[in-house]
Amino acid sequence: MLKRVFVAPDPGRIRLRFASRAVIGIGLAVALCGFVGHSLEAAITGGLAALLALFTVTDPTVRGQAVTTALLPAAGLPVLALAAALHDAPAARDLSFLAVMGAGVYARRWGPRGHALGVFAFMMFFAAQFLHTVPAQLPELYTAVALSLGAASTVRFGLWCYERRLPVPAPPAPPEIGGRLRVTTRQAVQATLGGAFALGLGQVLSDHRWYWAVGATWWVFVNTTSRGETLVRGFRRVLGTVIGIVSGFAVAIPLDGAAVPTAVVVAIGVFGIFYTAAVSYSWMMFFVTVMAGMLYGALGVLDAALLWLRVAETAVGALGAVLAVLVVLPVTTHAVTDAWIQRALRCVHACTADAADRLAGSPLADPAPRVAELEVLLGRVRLSLAPLVHPLNPLRARKARARRVLALLDDCAREVRGLALVAADPDASHDARLTAACLRVEAAVEILTSPRPGTVPAAPAPAHRTPAAHPALAHLHDLERALAELVSPLSHAPYAASANA
Template identity: 75%
Template sequence: MLKRAFVAPDPGLLRLRSASRAVLGIGAAVALCGLVGHSLVAAIIGGLAALLALFTVLDPTVRGQAGTTALLPVVGLPVLALAAALHDYPLVRDAAFLAVTGLGVYARRWGPRGHSLGVFAFMMFFAAQFLHARTGQLPELFAAILLSVCAAAAVRFGVWCYERGLPPAAAPAPLAATGLARTTTRQAIQATAGAAFALALGQMLSQERWYWAVGATWWVFVNTTSRGETLVRGFRRFLGTAIGIALGFVLAVPLHTEPVAAAVIVAVCVFGIFYTAAVSYTWMMLAVTVMASMLYGLLGVLDPALLALRVGETAVGALGAALAVLLVLPVTTHAVTDGWIQRALRCVHACTAEAAARLRGTADADPAPHVAELEALLGRVRLSLAPLLHPLNPLLARKERARRVLALLDDCAREVRGLASIAADAEASHDDRLTAACWRVEAAVEALTAPEAATGRRPDAAAPAHSGVVEGALAHVHGLEQALAQLAEPLQAPGRARLSGG
């Protein structure tokens, strides 16, 4: 787990740059809050706003990111005001929190911007509970949030805008569905149901810290689509929290009264959150938990019992999410995995066809966007297969089959990248062997994704034109053919068990 979090590949040092920029941006936001005389409570909510502005805004273009960042206070400030106004009306407050939870998840149907605004709204309601915000504090809290979002934006879009010049990230669209089967609709219902369970049971554990259970349920649903993914994420959240609490006893309890030491630990935690988020949810949660422990210490309420309660509330939240995905509109891991695998295979064919067209001299043919899309789709496949590849999965045959599918898809991606690289710099070639090979790739993809529609065509190759470029391209296409042929066994073997049953 440690190796995965800190030795995982970091192409372009993007994770390192993101984590370093986050420390700079959040540090600047908190420092500005201190310079203008804001209270500790206002500085904390300002730091949280800056963290969310840097962490959750994931639009594919810099212009889109700037637009979403500007909209964060527009959504967040009214929610914070609502939470503060309802502080003394528990039943209405709880109902409002559940409504914000459901709407925040549903907003993901509008893509990265909807996701960012939904998270920010939820966390503003959550922060109001964490800080016991009252209406009399709202002017100062509003000012701190606005100042901090501006500080984070100045760092992100001015001081250190490393995204400028990078190609827009390829974010795959959700799997097609309508009605209650639509991912955002289903998850909004599931998250609300899970949060209601967590809220009720969390209040039985503590009338003051119940919101940790709701928060745990909420974050378990982020970036998951099947019940298997959600269960694994819930387990990882609990594990990261438990380890973080143990570390909190070592760091937060003895050091929270030392401002310099506390500031350094919080900065290290911020770096850890951003650096590990993409590769290890467990380590990210460990960093979040240690940071929260230090903040409780700065607020003067930290004690061992509080840390133990945090573990219990997190367990309740994870349980709420698990029950929701198992009992409310459940979607199996197999259904989601199969959908993403088919999308990836069709993208493999699109990459091959565009590269072949480019080699034949078609000026506007460009495989690069499809290569980027394939990488994003494989990320979704890895996420959906995570439950099967988990060390605690007792279904060894399915685990091995999932591992083989993932390895073969990685082989496909490697061959596609090689083919696209050759096509990018090659002279045009009209070798019909390449056309024939691409037809075979198309037939292989059809056989895997829609076997009833597969034509089985095997066109003959024409007389070869001697070209080193074509030979290199053919080598990659033949590699693709082999990987696709080998995928037939784990994906379509007659009479086998389903790839996953969860």
């Protein structure tokens, strides 16, 4: 399973660049904190700030990323001060933690910037609980955060700004589902109530480590929309934590906080978190758990009982998230999946239109950004369909249809990528048949995304034989066939355009 994660496709080596830059940026941040004489607690806080800046800031432009990074202290430092001030006031601390959690989820309605600021604020409160921060430590922690964000920014925007040469599409905003409340509002309510459940039960398990349960609830909600996605994410979080705990027994406990080996393992953990985040949530959580175990070892509080408590708190947090999405303002998997599929299909059409314009001689048309957007949207479709294709799903017919949809959408993406490559060739010429084929693709997409309830889409016009001499037409006709074959699984599946329950 791990081998499959590390050999997964990595177009443009984005994941490798992402992970390698993170190790350098976070390593530099922690090294600078040590150089100026900061305590271990301050170095950990600074390292976390650098990690979050490199991991969560995903604006579509480099300038936007720089602005969001600059705004992180404004969101996080007041929250850190609040958490420290409430260190000896448990009731106020708990209510404030839940308020920060709800506000952090609600902030996602403002796109990647709102998401990054919300995560940073929440994690500053979490870090204060992890390190038992008190007001007297705030000046040092503030300095560590500022120094670390500066180090991370130097690496990201100066030493290694690969986005300038290789643009990375921003994560798409959650789709809007029918109802009185927006998805982000529903999720804010769900996360707050799920967090309250996790906080209460977590404190029953431990007066000192309860915050792991709240953290687990929070991270289960990140990048999920429907109840099905949340169920799968909760399962994968617990699975990754358990595997990480087993490794903790083998690695973290024997090292017992030894400085150099701990630093090496933490660096490996950082690389693993960033490299696997896009392809496997379970393995990302494995690396998070191993890294957390190493940090506990460095703080001198690691033992077997603490590791098992970590598993129990994670399970409680996942349970809180699951109960919240099942009971409180639920968003169905079918409605969310339908919305993502429609967006992916419209993107297929946009890619095709841009490629056709480019082949027709338009110097302004460029399908490459649309192709990158399509890859991101397909990732969201896979995440949304994950509950239906999960091995534990007993509904075989739905599982088969979901797998068929994924396979055909992958076929569409492959043909669109091929078409974009042909269009990028300056020697490629326009053919009148391209216009007709693009019109048929547009008609097919309109049929597949039809909002009329109960309507079974008609198949697009049959594709003609493609001359081998014209690769663009070959890609378009194969794209038509894939769209035509999508009619059946989409019209018979509960997540088809007619299912908006």
